[in-house]
Amino acid sequence: MGRAILITGGARSGKSSYAEKLAKELEGNVLYIATSIPFDEEMKLRIRKHKESRPQEWDTFEGYKGLEKVISEKGRQYKGILLDCITVMVTNLLLEYTGMEDRDFLSEDFEKAEAAIEKEIEKLMAGIRESEATVILVTNELGSGIVPENTLARTFRDIAGRMNQYIGSRCDEVYMTVCGIPLRLK
Numbered sequence: 001m002g003r004a005i006l007i008t009g010g011a012r013s014g015k016s017s018y019a020e021k022l023a024k025e026l027e028g029n030v031l032y033i034a035t036s037i038p039f040d041e042e043m044k045l046r047i048r049k050h051k052e053s054r055p056q057e058w059d060t061f062e063g064y065k066g067l068e069k070v071i072s073e074k075g076r077q078y079k080g081i082l083l084d085c086i087t088v089m090v091t092n093l094l095l096e097y098t099g100m101e102d103r104d105f106l107s108e109d110f111e112k113a114e115a116a117i118e119k120e121i122e123k124l125m126a127g128i129r130e131s132e133a134t135v136i137l138v139t140n141e142l143g144s145g146i147v148p149e150n151t152l153a154r155t156f157r158d159i160a161g162r163m164n165q166y167i168g169s170r171c172d173e174v175y176m177t178v179c180g181i182p183l184r185l186k
Contacts (some may be wrong), residue, residue, distance in 0.1 A: 002075055002131035004171040007182070008141045008164060014180035019136045020054060021083055026134055028079025030055070033071075035064040035089040050084070055186070065088040065120065068127025075131025086121075086139035086167065090160045110155045114162070121163050125170050139164050141176065176177045 003021065009015040032054060038044045051060075059078075061070055067089075071081055083089075097113040097168045128135045143161050148154045168174050174186040 002071070002128045003134045003173075004128045004167075005134065005136045005173045005175070006127070006139065006164075006168050006171040007136065007175045008139050008168075009177035010141055013141075013177040014182070015138050015140075015177045016050065016084055017053070017180070018175065018177050018182045019084060019138045022136055023058075023082045024055065026080040028082045029077065030058045030082060031070075031074055031078045031133075032058050032060045033067060033081060033083040034060060034062045035083065035085060035092065037064075037092060048177045052177070064092045068123040068125075068130075071124070071127040071133070071135060072130040075128075075133035075135075078133050078138065080134045081131070082136045082138070083137040086137055086163065087122075087142070087160055089158065090117055090163055093120055094156055094159065110159075113155075114159045117159060117163065117167070121166060125167065136138060137171070138168060139167070 007019045007022075023032075034047070034050070036043060036047060039046050061074075063070070067083065071083075075081065094113055094117065097116055098109055106164045140160070141164070142157045148157060168186070171186070173184065175182045175184055177183070
């Protein structure tokens with residue numbers, strides 16, 4: 001049965017660095033799951049910097065859906081799996097479900113999107129339990145700042161927060177990073 005560790009924190013809080021440190025301490029093969037989509041130059045630069053910060057011997061899988069299969073199947077050949085990050089995964093799923101066009105969204109649209117995202121997260125957590133690896137999940141802690149101005153951003157914040165709560169309740173360990181310092185919550 002897989003072990004799950006969740007690391008959360010604000011932007012640039014050190015959560016990815018701490019996740020990488022924990023993965024290195026596993027002393028075995030590591031699979032890095034990257035959930036971001038390089039849609040512009042800024043994101044391409046971020047991805048390049050993340051790649052440069054990890055050990056070259058780590059394998060990488062890029063994707064944000066169906067990850068339960070990747071984790072449950074690959075968990076036999078890897079000591080650790082680092083998924084960075086849940087927040088980007090939720091973003092991609094929400095935008096895929098609602099579409100990226102500028103339009104008015106109905107509350108039913110968001111309810112359906114959240115239900116679909118929740119199913120994806122439930123499957124992810126089931127895949128972790130089926131895995132033999134230690135799975136380290138990175139996510140952003142949202143909602144401590146200004147209330148977003150538009151409906152899509154507010155809905156994203158709410159959905160991401162609820163998914164973080166769900167994941168946190170099912171993880172063996174939970175850490176929050178602040179100023180590069182990890183604080184164990186669970």
